[in-house]
Amino acid sequence: xxxxxxxxxxxxxxxxxxxxxxxxxxxxxxxxxxxxxxxxxxxxxxxxxxxxxxxxxxxxxxxxxxxxxxxxxxxxxxxxxxxxxxxx
Amino acid sequence: xxxxxxxxxxxxxxxxxxxxxxxxxxxxxxxxxxxxxxxxxxxxxxxxxxxxxxxxxxxxxxxxxxxxxxxxxxxxxxxxxxxxxxxxxxxxxxxxxxxxxxxxxxxxxxxxxxxxxxxxxxxxxxxxxxxxxxxxxxxxxxxxxxxxxxxxxxxxxxxxxxxxxxxxxxxxxxxxxxxxxxxxxxxxxxxxxxxxxxxxxxxxxxxxxxxxxxxxxxxxxxxxxxxxxxxxxxxxxxxxxxxxxxxxxx
Numbered sequence: 155x156x157x158x159x160x161x162x163x164x165x166x167x168x169x170x171x172x173x174x175x176x177x178x179x180x181x182x183x184x185x186x187x188x189x190x191x192x193x194x195x196x197x198x199x200x201x202x203x204x205x206x207x208x209x210x211x212x213x214x215x216x217x218x219x220x221x222x223x224x225x226x227x228x229x230x231x232x233x234x235x236x237x238x239x240x241x242x
Numbered sequence: 243x244x245x246x247x248x249x250x251x252x253x254x255x256x257x258x259x260x261x262x263x264x265x266x267x268x269x270x271x272x273x274x275x276x277x278x279x280x281x282x283x284x285x286x287x288x289x290x291x292x293x294x295x296x297x298x299x300x301x302x303x304x305x306x307x308x309x310x311x312x313x314x315x316x317x318x319x320x321x322x323x324x325x326x327x328x329x330x331x332x333x334x335x336x337x338x339x340x341x342x343x344x345x346x347x348x349x350x351x352x353x354x355x356x357x358x359x360x361x362x363x364x365x366x367x368x369x370x371x372x373x374x375x376x377x378x379x380x381x382x383x384x385x386x387x388x389x390x391x392x393x394x395x396x397x398x399x400x401x402x403x404x405x406x407x408x409x410x411x412x413x414x415x416x417x418x419x420x421x422x423x424x425x426x427x428x429x430x431x432x433x434x435x436x437x438x439x440x441x442x443x444x445x446x447x448x449x450x451x452x453x454x455x456x457x458x459x460x461x462x463x464x465x466x467x468x469x470x471x472x473x474x475x476x477x478x479x480x481x482x483x484x485x486x487x488x489x490x491x492x
Contacts, residue, residue, distance in 0.1 A: 163389050171392040178399050194364065197371035200395060204378045207402045214409035215282055219274040221416045222257065222266040 172196055179203055245289055245401065249408050252285035284309045286405045287380075290397075301398045304381025 172193055179199055260266075260277045269277065287305035290296045376382035376391060379398050385391040 163387055167389055168392070171389060171396075175392055175396055178396055192364070194367040194371045197368065197375055200399070201371070201374050201378050204395075204399065204402065207399070207406060208378075210406050211282065211402070211409060212279065214406065214413055215279045216275055218282075218409065218413050218416065219266075219271070219278040221413060221420060222261075222278065223269075223274060224267075224420055 168193075175200060245293055246404050246408050248289035248292060249285050249405060250412065252288050253281055253408065253412065256281035256285055280309055280312065282405065282409060286401060290401050299394060299397050300381035300384055301379055301394055304384075308380070 176196055179196075180203065257278070260281060264273075266274055266277070283305050287302035287309075290299060291302040291306070296302060372388060372391065375395060376385065379385075379391070379394055382391060382394060385394055
């Protein structure tokens with residue numbers, strides 16, 4: 155993977171980053187791996203995980219957009235938002 | 243925690259700004275979805291960019307650049323914004339899907355190449371997977387090497403999870419608020435002549451309130467505002483491994 159750049163990035167550094175990445179993935183993605191997973195499997199799992207997070211964000215955004223439509227501009231909602239912003 | 247707070251603030255400000263430009267109830271369903279998605283992504287990217295270490299990451303800049311390109315120079319109507327957003331979203335989605343599919347097919351082809359040595363195949367697989375990862379991370383195309391890409395990935399995953407958490411809580415809060423308003427409205431319809439049970443009986447000499455129904459409506463809303471404020475400090479503390487990663491990347 156880093157053959158042509160051996161002078162700049164060591165394999166150890168890459169391995170360390172990969173193991174850190176592995177710790178970020180959910181437990182279910184690490185099944186079957188007693189120790190290290192292969193790098194390509196880990197990258198694949200990471201892609202899958204990020205895509206699943208994207209889907210979750212899209213679902214939540216869709217939900218929020220439906221709720222925003224029913225939320226009209228009357229004062230109680232403005233009060234709620236103003237109060238939230240005041241705390242921030 | 244500070245990141246989530248900043249994200250929430252940006253999200254609320256962004257949604258309000260959009261609602262002022264074009265009321266949500268006047269938008270079509272697709273326009274609303276795009277408006278909310280854009281607000282959420284920009285909120286996340288802006289919060290990360292403002293946080294410690296944010297200047298070293300690429301993905302926030304990539305998201306903001308894409309959002310800036312989609313917003314255009316002239317304000318335009320909802321329709322004009324919709325068509326611009328549609329083009330950007332289609333282009334990104336189409337490119338991602340095509341390249342990811344291509345990467346997977348290429349990986350499958352590489353793995354079935356029996357003539358190549360296992361080492362070459364492994365390297366080729368990793369290269370393909372890395373390419374797929376670059377397409378999924380905003381700004382991943384511009385990462386200079388694998389180490390930088392992996393660091394971007396870890397940073398992005400941590401903050402994407404935070405975005406999911408904030409969106410979940412905001413949806414829940416708005417849902418509760420909508421349900422509460424509906425309940426209060428229904429109660430108002432049913433019992434406008436009776437005094438609300440929330441308030442004790444007035445003393446005989448004091449003047450009766452102008453509108454008992456109004457007071458009955460305000461009390462639950464004040465309670466709800468308190469609940470809404472509490473959800474800001476209600477964030478579940480980050481798990482230890484997330485905290486350590488954030489402090490490393492922060």
